Amino acid sequence: MSTIEKKISLIRSKFSVALLRPDLGAIVGVVLVFLFFFLVARDTGMFSLEGSMNWGIVSSQFIIIAVGACLLMIAGEFDLSVGSMIGFAGIIIAVTSVVWGWPVWLSIISAFVVSMAIGALIGYITVKTNLPSFIVSLAFLYILRGMTIFIAIISTKKTIIGGVTEVAENDWLAPFFGGKIFTGAFDWLAEQGIIQTFVAGTKAGQPVVSGIPMMMVWAIGLIIFAHLLLTKTRFGNWIYAAGGDAQAARHIGVPVNRVKILMFVFTAFCATVFATTQVIEFGSASADRGILKEFEAIISVVIGGALLTGGYGSVIGAALGAVIFGVVQQGLFFIGVESSLFRVFLGVLLLLAVILNTHVRKLITGAK
Amino acid sequence: MSDLPLMELKDIHKSFGNVDALKGVSISINAGECHCLLGDNGAGKSTFIKIMSGVHQPTSGQININGKETEINNPRDAIDAGIATVYQDLALIPLMSVSRNFWLGRELTKKVGPITVMDFEKCNSILMTEMDKIGIQLRDPTQSIGTLSGGERQTVAIARAVFFGAKILILDEPTSALGVYQTSNVLKTIERVREKGVAVVFISHNVSHALAVGDKFTVLSRGETLGTAKSGEIDFQELQAMMSGHKELSELKK
Ligand SMILES: Nc1ncnc2c1ncn2[C@@H]1O[C@H](COP(=O)(O)OP(=O)(O)OP(=O)(O)O)[C@@H](O)[C@H]1O
Numbered sequence: 079m080s081t082i083e084k085k086i087s088l089i090r091s092k093f094s095v096a097l098l099r100p101d102l103g104a105i106v107g108v109v110l111v112f113l114f115f116f117l118v119a120r121d122t123g124m125f126s127l128e129g130s131m132n133w134g135i136v137s138s139q140f141i142i143i144a145v146g147a148c149l150l151m152i153a154g155e156f157d158l159s160v161g162s163m164i165g166f167a168g169i170i171i172a173v174t175s176v177v178w179g180w181p182v183w184l185s186i187i188s189a190f191v192v193s194m195a196i197g198a199l200i201g202y203i204t205v206k207t208n209l210p211s212f213i214v215s216l217a218f219l220y221i222l223r224g225m226t227i228f229i230a231i232i233s234t235k236k237t238i239i240g241g242v243t244e245v246a247e248n249d250w251l252a253p254f255f256g257g258k259i260f261t262g263a264f265d266w267l268a269e270q271g272i273i274q275t276f277v278a279g280t281k282a283g284q285p286v287v288s289g290i291p292m293m294m295v296w297a298i299g300l301i302i303f304a305h306l307l308l309t310k311t312r313f314g315n316w317i318y319a320a321g322g323d324a325q326a327a328r329h330i331g332v333p334v335n336r337v338k339i340l341m342f343v344f345t346a347f348c349a350t351v352f353a354t355t356q357v358i359e360f361g362s363a364s365a366d367r368g369i370l371k372e373f374e375a376i377i378s379v380v381i382g383g384a385l386l387t388g389g390y391g392s393v394i395g396a397a398l399g400a401v402i403f404g405v406v407q408q409g410l411f412f413i414g415v416e417s418s419l420f421r422v423f424l425g426v427l428l429l430l431a432v433i434l435n436t437h438v439r440k441l442i443t444g445a446k
Numbered sequence: 447m448s449d450l451p452l453m454e455l456k457d458i459h460k461s462f463g464n465v466d467a468l469k470g471v472s473i474s475i476n477a478g479e480c481h482c483l484l485g486d487n488g489a490g491k492s493t494f495i496k497i498m499s500g501v502h503q504p505t506s507g508q509i510n511i512n513g514k515e516t517e518i519n520n521p522r523d524a525i526d527a528g529i530a531t532v533y534q535d536l537a538l539i540p541l542m543s544v545s546r547n548f549w550l551g552r553e554l555t556k557k558v559g560p561i562t563v564m565d566f567e568k569c570n571s572i573l574m575t576e577m578d579k580i581g582i583q584l585r586d587p588t589q590s591i592g593t594l595s596g597g598e599r600q601t602v603a604i605a606r607a608v609f610f611g612a613k614i615l616i617l618d619e620p621t622s623a624l625g626v627y628q629t630s631n632v633l634k635t636i637e638r639v640r641e642k643g644v645a646v647v648f649i650s651h652n653v654s655h656a657l658a659v660g661d662k663f664t665v666l667s668r669g670e671t672l673g674t675a676k677s678g679e680i681d682f683q684e685l686q687a688m689m690s691g692h693k694e695l696s697e698l699k700k
């Protein structure tokens with residue numbers, strides 16, 4: 079290599095390293111999105127404590143499923159059954175607790191066990207048949223949705239099962255998915271006048287935001303767990319390797335199949351967390367819940383800089399992608415834009431993200 | 447060097463359905479020796495080394511390691527027996543950093559409170575020393591393998607295998623996609639590795655690359671061995687003729 083060539087390649091690689099943070103695009107995106115809404119929606123209350131709680135919760139919902147989809151995508155696979163899994167897990171909780179009279183904690187644990195077992199099955203079929211997980215999980219998208227509606231209909235003749243709030247009243251596990259934490263602190267802040275209180279109605283005198291919802295706690299917990307797992311542990315190294323080049327990883331001795339199956343299980347876990355928080359929050363399960371969630375998860379992950387082909391991505395990026403998702407969806411609501419435009423925006427954003435990621439991939443792999 | 451070969455493969459047959467890829471191939475591999483496997487496309491070279499590295503199992507034949515009959519059922523068995531393979535196109539994972547690649551499957555860990563995490567500090571500092579030894583200047587250990595040249599990747603993969611105690615290093619056409627400068631670097635690395643007492647199995651199409659580093663040459667043709675020659679016993683023309691004309695070594699010697 080000539081010295082000029084060397085210099086060029088050095089400059090190129092320096093430039094690349096700056097660009098190669100997978101989450102760079104999402105960081106820029108979040109800044110732009112906040113800037114935009116701060117400029118146009120400042121007066122709408124979007125950034126008041128109450129307003130922030132609103133988009134914060136919506137973002138947390140996206141985050142919970144995006145984190146699972148993120149690790150799975152980095153491991154080189156997709157799960158299109160996430161949305162159906164959400165509906166399925168919710169109905170399991172409602173049927174077993176309300177109709178069959180199981181204690182709610184047992185219903186919740188059962189939903190986790192069954193969902194994670196199905197996740198393992200999807201993973202097992204994928205690695206054993208060598209079929210694209212896209213197809214295998216698409217099959218489960220239909221199987222699970224069908225099963226969910228079937229179970230709901232045969233047990234209650236309805237597709238919406240209510241009454242969970244009543245049976246969950248004194249349950250020890252339900253509050254981990256439904257309640258709020260730091261309520262004392264928020265009460266205190268309200269007493270000090272730092273937080274506004276309701277002035278009228280049944281809640282008069284109570285703070286407008288009474289605590290941090292468990293939904294947010296789960297979102298933050300999952301981000302921290304998945305981020306540490308991916309970037310700090312040896313198992314994380316195997317996740318990258320399994321998605322980066324499964325064959326090469328196998329030759330080096332990485333248990334690629336086990337890694338992939340476990341990531342399907344984790345995705346199912348995240349879907350069930352989402353389902354459980356929703357069931358406890360609404361006090362009901364609906365057989366059509368979770369529709370299109372798999373795509374929202376995948377889009378968040380892609381906006382977060384992960385490559386659709388696997389081996390590269392970031393949990394923080396996926397979480398920021400989910401925040402962009404949540405802020406834009408709620409922001410458009412705050413400024414009164416027709417909500418259908420949100421989908422247009424999303425489609426455009428997805429396209430831009432994929433093009434950017436493909437370019438980044440070329441830079442990293444040195445492909446021309 | 448002991449007389450006992452590190453690894454012997456005797457009368458190896460391998461069929462894929464009705465394709466007989468190997469029809470009775472035998473070679474023996476000694477420490478500190480570079481054994482070149484030559485042959486035209488489809489000769490069965492890759493199939494043969496995949497049997498050595500546990501990717502395929504032979505249809506029939508015997509494998510001895512240190513004189514003891516051994517079965518290699520999967521890549522893990524091969525790795526445990528000290529057999530490391532560097533494949534041309536899937537030696538390493540291009541999207542991952544040099545450090546993550548180097549330590550893949552052998553990650554150094556430490557405890558932080560109750561959780562076990564990778565010890566990046568130690569991983570990176572050992573990596574930098576090792577890279578220095580083989581003459582690769584890394585800007586930083588977290589740069590991706592994809593930013594290295596093809597020759598550098600091969601060199602890193604070889605260094606990795608040796609670092610983790612490979613006794614037998616199998617290289618499948620490490621130089622076929624490389625330019626002159628990078629090829630000479632890889633050949634130098636092979637030389638250095640062999641001097642450490644590692645047995646190298648070097649697969650190549652290119653007779654001059656093989657002659658540059660080889661101690662022994664075995665030519666395969668359509669799944670059969672045409673013979674094994676020692677360095678000095680055979681020259682470029684003869685090897686070339688065997689590879690292309692399927693002439694037996696004994697015929698050439700007449
Ligand atoms: N998995 C497989 N299934 C069926 N046939 C195979 C398989 N692998 C190899 N073969 C066949 O075995 C024969 C030997 O192939 P092999 O890849 O070992 O040749 P090679 O000497 O490595 O060739 P090249 O120089 O092109 O790499 C070929 O006819 C090939 O088609």
Ligand SMILES: [Mg+2]
Nearest residue numbers: 491492493618
């Ligand atoms: Mg080959």
